[in-house]
Amino acid sequence: MSLLLTCPAGLEDLVRGDLLERDEVRSVLAGPGTVRCDSAVERDRLPAMVDRVAVPLDLPDDGGTAAETASAVGEIPWDSYGLGASVTFRVHLPGSAEQKRRAGIIDAVQDRLGWRNDPSHWAVNLDLSREATQSGSARAELGPWAWAARYGAFERLPATTPGPVSAGLVRLAKLQDGQTLLDVCGGVGTVPVLDGMLRVGRSISVDNDGASVAAARHNIASHGLGGRVEVIEADAADLPLPDGSVDRVVSDLPFGKRIGSNELNRTLYPAILREIERVLTADGRCVLLSDDKRVFAESVAKARGLKIVGERVIRYNGVTPTAYIVRRSRRPKSRGRMSPGQASGRTKISP
Ligand SMILES: C[S@@+](CC[C@H](N)C(=O)[O-])C[C@H]1O[C@@H](n2cnc3c(N)ncnc32)[C@H](O)[C@@H]1O
Known part of the structure; x- marks a missing residue:
């Protein structure tokens, strides 16, 4: 289980130190304001400096087909994130040119995982923007793990x-x-x-x-x-x-x-x-x-x-x-x- 934790830039070492000291969770600096842990972290044990939490998605640089995207999402052990039985999601793929592709991914994810598309009350935000997929940072953001939901x-x-x-x-x-x-x-x-x-x-x-x-x-x-x-x-x-x-x-x-x-x-x-x-x-x-x-x-x-x-x-x-x-x-x-x-x-x- 791998997690990407976002925090204000400049606090990454404190987040990493707290994860290690409190729960022996090892992590690496993945970029400014981003820490990656490759072992399990409990939601309630996250340092309060952590803003957003996401699961990395393994996708080809061009984003792949809708079926490939749904398959990558389906490989994640969703039961471990406590999202409940009925998961709501949205797909972040901005731009009018992407409308058709976005609709295809929504259908594929609904079919494969049985999730419900709900852009205003989502538990999972699939960030599949071009910049995210091309930089290898496509991710599924976990709404209930975000700072506002925790505090x-x-x-x-x-x-x-x-x-x-x-x-x-x-x-x-x-x-x-x-x-x-x-x-x-x-x-x-x-x-x-x-x-x-x-x-x-x-x-x-x-x-x-x-x-x-x-x-x-x-x-x-x-x-x-x-x-x-x-x-x-x-x-x-x-x-x-x-x-x-x-x-x-x-x-x-x-x-x-x-x-x-x-x-x-x-x-x-x-x-x-x-x-x-x-x-x-x-x-x-x-x-x-x-x-x-x-x-x-x-x-x-x-x-x-x-x-x-x-x-x-x-x-x-x-x-x-x-x-x-x-x-x-x-x-x-x-x-x-x-x-x-x-x-x-x-x-x-x-x-
Ligand atoms: C950057 S904001 C602080 C925000 C605060 N940490 C929060 O989360 O709401 C600065 C605050 O200083 C307050 N402030 C400015 N001059 C002040 C003074 N002389 N005495 C007390 N508070 C003052 C402002 O009203 C404002 O709420």
Whole structure:
């Protein structure tokens, strides 16, 4: 059984590391944002950074005949994917010139496997586009294994962080059970809600936008996380939280494109960092995503009490922001002196 796992580019090593560490599943890097496993993986054991899951299809470069396609689909051990008795499918073969061919494949698959063609409620999406077959990456995508099916629907807004990207940020934060996570720009709450589903501990979502806060409340309730994840409508530059009360800050900051501006970030980032420095525990860790890289680096440099200890570029939906790992560069004044290790410079992030 072979599976192709898609994740945001830049997180492949974390996906592979988790598969190996948790379930001894070996995998290879199949391309940017794609990991291939050649042994069984359970749906519920997939790392949360995995977005889509597909079974590779062995087809000739020209796609083959409709009967050959149905035969390649028929060779897959479908019982192992828990799709149930009545499987719905669609065929992705774009272009009006392909209409006849698509119809032939639909008929052949229905005849051979007894599946039902349902383009809007499919469990299997046969990606047979010319580019896919010619590059040897024709595949059958498994709808019930996709991120949205595994973690449930989220109310979203245009700036919402995709679930698998949020999962990558949470993964980089190295949270332990019982710790407190804070998202200072929580939006619809994707990061804290996901954290609430993966871990035991407190998660707080702060945002100053009423619509985002309302959506976050909805997402918390729809995921059954009331009482576990809190939402606070507040300014990230003036957090209503006590000093030293947060173990991890994980946030997708405004990039200054869709939300705010680069000019605004020049004052917003330093103000947010000042508050983070205040509420973070002495050994706290932050994972802060930004595409306004210069302003972010300059703001941390000016913060004095914080330093960047690692960076990782993540690519998704046409953007390539950096996830910065930020720690204290010295202990808070009231809590003693800086240890020698804390003075060290920036390093590449280890998984
Ligand atoms: C990139 S979005 C974060 C998206 C979020 N991770 C989600 O999944 O919805 C940035 C968020 O920062 C919020 N924001 C901007 N300025 C803020 C401020 N001063 N205080 C708190 N939140 C702020 C915006 O309302 C927006 O929801």
